[in-house]
Amino acid sequence: MKHLGRIAATAAIALGALAGTAQAQQSTVDAVKAKGFVQCGVNTGLAGFSAPDSQGVWKGLDVDMCRGVAAAVFGDASKVRYTGLTAQQRFTALQSGEVDILARNTTWTLQRDTSLGLDFVAVNFYDGQGFMVKNSLNVKSAKELNGATVCVQPGTTTELNLADYFRANRMQFKPVVIEKMEEVVAAYLAGRCDAYTTDMSGLASTRSAQGANASQHLILPDVISKEPLGPAVRHGDNKWADIVRWTFNVMVEAEEMGLTSANIDSKMNDPNPGIQRLVGKTGDMGKQLGLENNWSYNIIKQVGNYGESYERNIKPIGLERGVNELWSKGGIMYAPPVR
């Protein structure tokens, strides 16, 4: 009986403790400032987007997104901690507050934007889904894949597009669905599947990771979907969403204006009023976001403009700018006016 009494008492204490957690939601930016770093949800390892290098330093286009936000908030791009997430874990990680930003080659779709409790704030890479096959299979187009076995990761738009594509073209296929990237790629390489499907960028990254054997794999020309990849934050946190969105826009605007991490210090006194605003000499854009006025200078100085980030991260995996070129140069990358 004594025992039961103790359990009841413990339960009552636990209840009290729980009741304490039900408080008004504060903006992520205040929590981030209080803890001193940005917790960023990234891919567990996708060369070009986010992957630790040989020294264990995270590098990539998505990583630069996080570093840009840290530069804007703290004036120090290194104040980021990374959480590697699989496709299946990513949304719960953001919903539950485990990460502050989800920058993990994640496609912006209506369903995700409306019912997952998150908001997409930008598109940092315009992608599309494709297929990779071994040369020895002698297939030149996705239309020839009727009856094929296809390796795919679960919880992705990839998985849905794959089913849609074969249905629309009245073709049959067998999926092999494995969550872990290394495992699914290993299954494809071992010949368990005829084709591996994911975003074109992911295919390029995987193919280039094969080193000398890369030439044995062919990325088919068919692009079967639109995959606008971009960072997301928790739904309804507009203050934080604004910071992430405009961090990205600054990187694009800087490229349009020809500002780079290398030349920004020499452009501090450039008479161009747009540049004056972007380096924080005039205006109060920082204050409007609740940040220091040199927020945009810090982003450009420490992380660089979008073009620099692309050059550094995506070029090495063998992808040209393509549609991700600036709108003024024939692409669709376009930032609303930063002013």
Added chain:
Amino acid sequence: MASIPRSSRRPAPPAVRLSLSDPFVRSIVYQILVVGGVALIIWYLVSNTMTNMEARKIASGFDFLNREAGFAISEHSIDYSPADTYFRALVVGVLNTLLIAVLGIVLATILGTVIGIGRLAKNWLIAKVCSVYVEVMRNLPLAVQLFFWYAMIIENLPGPRQAISPLPGVFLSSRGIMVPVPGDDPAYGWMLIACLIGVVATLLISRWARARQAATGQQFPMMRAAAGLILGLPLLAWLAGGAPTTLDWPELRGFNFQGGGSMSPEFAALLLGLVTYTAAFIAEIVRSGILAVSHGQTEAASALGLRRSLNLRLVVLPQALRVIIPPMISQYLNITKNSSLAVLIGYPDIVSIANTALNQTGQAIEGIAIIMLVYLTVSLSIAVFGNWYNKRLALVER
């Protein structure tokens, strides 16, 4: 002493005093407090979660079950296509889990029993081999073993175009094992029914034979009768159906084999892993069960002139089973729960499909709730059945 009626032995119930110093009142009060406390916590957690989800615009509820799933599933024992609902997808997952669990339980029991008896063998080599098997299998994590088997299968077997064909119509490749299966003919259906009738008849006759033996001492050749019924009846049905020999052969068409029956590498690896791993534990249970039967029992049985096989069947095993059944049930539960490691190697079990569903819909809480419900139902059913069987076997104490 058995003649004293029970009620007259019990002391008269004490007058009810509503005081906390009364142990009876106290126990009721505490139990109400605990149950109330737990209910409060649950209510609090649920309502808090709902409010937070509402505030963050996370969808909730089970409406999604009727929506189109949109993703494909490689293995399904009922018809399924991406145009079907999430509900159907989940049912496919449950059936896949049950299939692997049932097959795993049957095979692990057979293998485990053989190895357990093997460890007790007089032959030194057999005993040692069985001991090494148990030690190795028990001490490697199951996940590692699954990856091992899966890699063994897909890395070592050639692609479908170079498939190995050990027997005509049987193909081994990285796409799995393809075998010819009986084609479309009504006779096969009749054979199945005949087989079922044979099994039922065998059960009835064995009952009758036991009763007769108990009453008159006359024995009945049960083994031969069973073989005749279970194998003979289907054979008769097959002959009566015109002895059809149509087989559905697997053949390479395009990228893969079409037709015939097949077992995928994912299924094979999972089954192999679960069976070989669990068999090690079952072997130990069987061994300890047999050792638990006192030597005097076997000696007494041989003194009565029972043959070794009858000794084992009539004296040792019935007593060993009492020791074996309870831990065996927990191994069966383990197989069922461990089958959720299927996600690692891509077999579409309930966890894998519910995970995909919760990811595509974003309804994590509902998804997890479904997984818990399925496992709870399956596990409780196994436990209830096991306990019932255990009770039946237990010593009837007089």
